[in-house]
Amino acid sequence: MAFVSTGYDPKEPMKDRITDIGPRKYDEFYPPVIAKNKGKWLYHEVLEPGVLVHVAESGDEVYTVRCGGARLMSVTHIREICEIADKHCDGYLRFTTRNNIEFMVDSKDKVKPLVDDLESRKFDGGSYKFPVGGTGTSITNIVHTQGWIHCHTPATDASGPVKATMDVLFDYFKSHKMPAKLRVSLACCLNMCGAVHCSDIAILGYHRKPPILDHEYLDKMCEIPLAIAACPTAAIKPAKVEFEGQKLNSVAVKNERCMFCGNCYTMCPSMPLSDQEGDGIVLMVGGKVSNRISAPKFSKVVVAFIPNEPPRWPKTTEAIKNMVEKYEANANKYERLGEWAERIGWERFFDICGLEFTHHLIDDFRDPAYYTWRQTTQFKF
Amino acid sequence: MAKHETPMLDQLESGPWPSFVSDLKQEAANRAANPNNLEYQIPVDVVEDILGVLELSFKHGRTHWKHGGIVGVFGYGGGVIGRYCDQPEMFPGVAHFHTMRVNQPGAKFYKTDFLRNLCDLWDLRGSGITNMHGSTGDIIFLGTRTEQLEEIFYDLTHKYNQDLGGSGSNLRTPADCIGQARCEYACYDTQGLCYHLTQEYQDELHRPAFPYKFKFKFDGCPNCCVASIARADMSFIGTWRDNIGIDQEAVQAYIGGELNPNANDHGDRDWGAFDIQKEVIDLCPTECMWMEDGKLMIDDKECNRCMHCINVMPRALRIGQDRGLSILVGAKAPILDGAQMGSLLVPFVKAEDPYDEIKEVIENLWDWWMEEGKNRERLGELIKRQGFQKMLEVTGIKPMVQHVQEPRHNPYIFWKEDEVEGGFDRDINEFRKHHQR
């Protein structure tokens, strides 16, 4: 493996350096029908799950075929996407905010060959490469974080639970039978680098044990003041500890103050907190970001803990499927999951979904907690 | 023959949803075969080792990655996240496995020649594994060695005219919805504004001088498809301030059943015949719609632009013509003091190049936050700590009732001296003339 230089000289990093140029400009990548009709679209219609038509003032039409996929993607897979775009779409494509791929064509007769081509492609293991769907009142692709594939503080995996959940919800991805859209998101720890706190259903990884202290190495590997400052609840103090007859500088953690965020571990690798029994999943529901009918809402915790069960997280996917089915059967047309829960009352939501209510589900974290308690005699038995 | 046995991951190859495991295996096989005869710059079996280390995490229920903070490209404080495997002897291919964030194009439109160039670069110099895309919006290159970072950056900038994205205490890579490019609801050019501000604030994006992360997101209408209102320190959400356009003939077509409501996206279930009263008029949050002599009427002054009626009847109703955007500020995920939704700061501003009015708001907020923000305090938390009034003061925006859900619940108003007639300094002797000790 010989090193191949691009021309960069490590001794002179500033030589010919190009910086601050930003991304490529969006309009370089617009398909011609988009470039021509930008800002002049009249209306759209969903022709079937995964297929949209947008009609412009000029009478031009653009047909979009949306397909799902794993956001974790190899260059081989991307090259296959390019091959499809070259074959059907003159080399243009786009991705959506929720990790779907959209192929656009400018006439209706090009739609069926494209859909057929996409649906015919399968991985060796048997799964679809490009399942068409994810529009309208379907359950579209899950947005998520890295998990065990790449992150240092996850409390669960991301790609694994997402694949398992989408397998269970696949029928919903391919159909328009829900009362309204339902968005599922996953973040693999409470720091939520993928902000999932306003999702209809949020799958959240959560640690439940404070960090383990590697006293022997702590002062060698970490700067203690930085570890202390990293803690959002001020649970970490400097401490002298006895180790094999020696007094060592280290830290002490006030366990009852620890919120299990792992921020100390980021600053100090001698404070790991992952744990097979301690880590697992929290389910939150009823959030939304749209301003449609009601204001945007935060998701609420309805299941405090489900253990990690790789490779397919059956308890997690079962709990999600159950809530989805209850929502499908009971909500009004256009009503989001959170709107439904508020209309019937959360006591009824727990009833219908057969969920147990425990003390973990009553907010006790700082000021906002008070606003979640019931301050009326209006409740249901 | 696979390098590592992966019995647990193998179970994620079945089922209909695209399997990332199958994709990783396909990439491992591709690297082993090396059809283009590349001089791979990181180990050939890197993808085998990704599968191996992930299988080990599935077995242990714990991650095997360590964080690294120093690596980056010269002069930038963002765009690279350091990663090391905690079992480097078992998985030497991923011992050093850093992430690079590449700033995605607006609304994630691509041409295949550009995407192929990125693939070729990443194939040669990295793992060949990506995220399309990361949560913030970047193209994520997942896993390379330190010595490749500068080489990749060099080719990105020199050959492909392409820069890295943000991380750390920087402006994060801004992201936008598809907007006017293909959506009739878009009230401004989201790509135009997103690109303009991204270019304008390159220094803020690459060189950290903020107390913490800062996010811009651009939604073309109140449907908020990029979730700006929930996760951006500044969300720019399209809106209008005149009347919803009505095509009465199309209204009749919906009522008569010739057109399917909600752009036909409830089609796989029988919801019965469309009922405009029940499905539109009664669900209007401000009750500002009614039928009169067979015509749909809207009292636009009372409309709060929730989009429901337009979403249900896109061929009959149109967003207004006097368009611009609202700016909401301070949204963030729950860490640490709880989640915050964006709060309305600017109800309406026109969004026209060169966007001077918008940039003035941004820069006033940044000056305040950079001076007053505590380390790792998001803008939303500073607003809470110092008060909404303080933000109005630094931005020079006039208080208005649109800023609140409802007026305050307590009378504890911190009057300022210049607001009270005669000021705070008073003569005690004058007082005592009328009030004994």
Next chain:
Amino acid sequence: MALDYEESKTKIVEKLTKKAKTKSKFYFSDLAKILEAKPREAKKVVNKLVEEQVLELWSSGSTSMYGLKGIGKQASAEQED
């Protein structure tokens, strides 16, 4: 008033060296305080100090910190020294 670069550099190097025993990484606001300058002014100096390899950056992914190049325990922990 623009900050004098050399003077600023001396201030920062002295202060950070003095603190190096207990702490090697600092937030941007700490540097602005050392310089007794507004953040925007301080930033120009800090950018140049990074470019001249006097300072180096450290990032947790979500936040960033600055330190004197090569100082601190992290470099060896990351096998990047």
